[in-house]
Each structure stands twice: as structure tokens, then as C-alpha cells.
Amino acid sequence: xxxxxxxxxxxxxxxxxxxxxxxxxxxxxxxxxxxxxxxxxxxxxxxxxxxxxxxxxxxxxxxxxxxxxxxxxxxxxxxxxxxxxxxxxxxxxxxxxxxxxxxxxxxxx
Amino acid sequence: xxxxxxxxxxxxxxxxxxxxxxxxxxxxxxxxxxxxxxxxxxxxxxxxxxxxxxxxxxxxxxxxxxxxxxxxxxxxxxxxxxxxxxxxxxxxxxxxxxxxxxxxxxxxxxxxxxxxx
Numbered sequence: 543x544x545x546x547x548x549x550x551x552x553x554x555x556x557x558x559x560x561x562x563x564x565x566x567x568x569x570x571x572x573x574x575x576x577x578x579x580x581x582x583x584x585x586x587x588x589x590x591x592x593x594x595x596x597x598x599x600x601x602x603x604x605x606x607x608x609x610x611x612x613x614x615x616x617x618x619x620x621x622x623x624x625x626x627x628x629x630x631x632x633x634x635x636x637x638x639x640x641x642x643x644x645x646x647x648x649x650x651x
Numbered sequence: 652x653x654x655x656x657x658x659x660x661x662x663x664x665x666x667x668x669x670x671x672x673x674x675x676x677x678x679x680x681x682x683x684x685x686x687x688x689x690x691x692x693x694x695x696x697x698x699x700x701x702x703x704x705x706x707x708x709x710x711x712x713x714x715x716x717x718x719x720x721x722x723x724x725x726x727x728x729x730x731x732x733x734x735x736x737x738x739x740x741x742x743x744x745x746x747x748x749x750x751x752x753x754x755x756x757x758x759x760x761x762x763x764x765x766x767x768x
Contacts, residue, residue, distance in 0.1 A: 549690075584741060584759035585694075593752075597749060629693065633755055637747060643693040 548630050548642040554620055555650050562615045562628050562645045571637020574606050574613045577629040580645065585629055588615070617647075625649045654678045657742050657760035665768050670729040672763045674742030682745040683725040684757065685717060686711075687738040694741070700725055732767040739764050 545567040555558040564574070573592040577585035591597055591606035591613060603616040615628055627644040634640055655676045664670055671677045674683065685697040696709030698717040706717060714736060716728045729736055747755035755765075 575754075575756070579758075582739075582762070582764075584761050585757075586759075587756050590754045591754065631694075637755055638696065638699075639694075639755070639757065641693040641695075643691055 545560070546630065546632060546640055546642045548628075548645045550643070551646045551648065552564075553648045553650060554617075556622060558620050558645065559616065560620060561619075562630075562647065563623050564613045564615075564630035564642055566611050566630075566632045566633060566640070566642075568611070568615075568634055571608060572633040572635065572637055574617045575631045575633070575639065576604050577631070579627045579629055581626070586595075588628075588633055620649050622649050622651070653761060655742060655744055655758055655760040657740075657763045659763060660761065661695055661764045663766045663768065664732055666731075666733055668732050668767075672727045672740055672742075672765070674725045674727070674760055675723050676725075676742075676744045676758075676760075677723065678744050678746070678758060679722075680744035680758070681722065682747060683719065684743045684745070685715075685725065685727045686741045686743065687711065688741060688762075689734075689738050697727065697740075700762065707742050729765075732765075735765045737765060737767045 547585045548564045576588040579585040587617045589604035596605045627646045629644045630642040631639045658673050679712050681702050684699045686695045730747045742758040742760040
């Protein structure tokens with residue numbers, strides 16, 4: 543199977559903060575992507591990290607540690623519309639995206 | 652109108668039938684991809700194309716073929732559909748070109764849900 547891993551499902555409360563982790567193993571790396579996918583719809587781009595550190599974009603932030611093969615997506619001030627699957631993918635040495643299976647995020651009132 | 656358009660959006664067919672899924676894009680991207688998505692497995696690459704004369708197999712190309720008729724069009728065919736090809740299929744384009752600074756972000760079509768009975 544693919545050497546990228548993320549939790550299958552997470553639950554959080556409206557207004558709270560949630561962190562979705564993603565770990566990967568690869569010899570060639572050209573960036574880490576996060577996508578959001580609502581049920582039955584196409585994935586939409588959220589973030590891209592190629593250097594270590596935190597990238598903040600509104601309520602969403604993404605972090606990367608290349609040495610640890612680790613990324614997380616942080617969602618603040620959760621809203622019901624944030625209920626979706628969150629897909630982690632790294633770009634390998636051939637510039638192909640290797641996808642995790644996705645994390646289904648359930649938001650409760 | 653969507654930048655990446657897939658047809659049909661939904662299709663139910665029978666085992667052994669030939670099926671074609673079509674994808675067209677107005678983004679002007681050279682790179683186009685076909686993925687399938689199954690519950691719990693994530694997106695898996697079927698075929699990809701970097702330009703009109705370039706076709707490459709992905710990790711699950713068996714049972715599928717593709718045609719890149721023009722920069723804007725990339726079609727996926729199932730020559731003889733079988734039930735385990737029931738899935739959600741996505742076409743995508745990429746702005747990545749060699750030597751430039753684009754990230755390689757993928758732009759997806761809305762998906763084609765295929766059911767093979």
C-alpha cells in the first residue's frame with residue numbers, strides 16, 4: 543500500500559479547534575497538499591507546504607516537518623460546513639501525488 | 652461553467668459493456684489525470700498525460716484505456732466493464748510544468764459515478 547497515513551475519522555464540536563495529522567515516508571519529496579472533499583463532491587485545494595513550518599490561511603493552517611515526515615491541518619472556530627473528508631497527499635520525486643485515504647471529520651453542535 | 656467538466660455525471664451499466672467517460676478543461680493546462688475513488692482507499696491514479704502525445708499508466712491501469720484527443724480533452728474507456736470497476740471517477744488537471752514555480756495543485760472535475768451491475 544501507499545506509505546502515507548492519516549486517521550480514518552475524527553469528531554469535534556462546533557466552535558472548537560481540531561488537528562488532523564498526516565505521516566508519510568518517501569525518499570523524494572516535492573511538497574505536501576491538503577484538500578477538502580464534501581461527500582459526493584470533488585476535492586478542493588486547501589494548502590500546500592514545501593518548506594518546514596506553519597502556513598496560515600484564515601481559519602485553516604497547515605504545518606510541515608520534512609525531517610519527521612509529518613504534517614497537520616489545523617481547523618479553528620469549527621463550523622458545521624467544515625464537516626467533510628480531509629485528504630493529505632505528498633508529491634513524490636516524479637511530481638506525482640500520493641494520496642492518503644482521507645480523514646472524515648464530523649462536527650457536532 | 653466549471654473549468655473541468657466530466658460527462659456523464661452518473662452512469663449505470665451492465666457487465667461487459669463498453670463505457671467512455673469524457674473530460675474537457677478550459678484551464679489551458681497540459682497535464683491531465685484520471686483517478687478513481689473507493690471508500691476507505693483514497694484516490695488512485697489510473698492514467699495521466701503530460702501533453703497530447705504523452706500517455707502514462709498509473710497504479711491501476713488494468714482494464715482501462717485513455718485517449719488524449721486534444722490539450723483540452725482526455726477520455727477514459729472501460730472496454731468491458733466489470734462490477735469491481737464501480738466507483739467514483741475524477742478527472743483532474745495540473746498547472747505544473749517543468750522549470751516553473753507552480754505548485755502542481757490539481758483542479759478536479761465534479762466526478763462521474765459509475766455503477767456496473
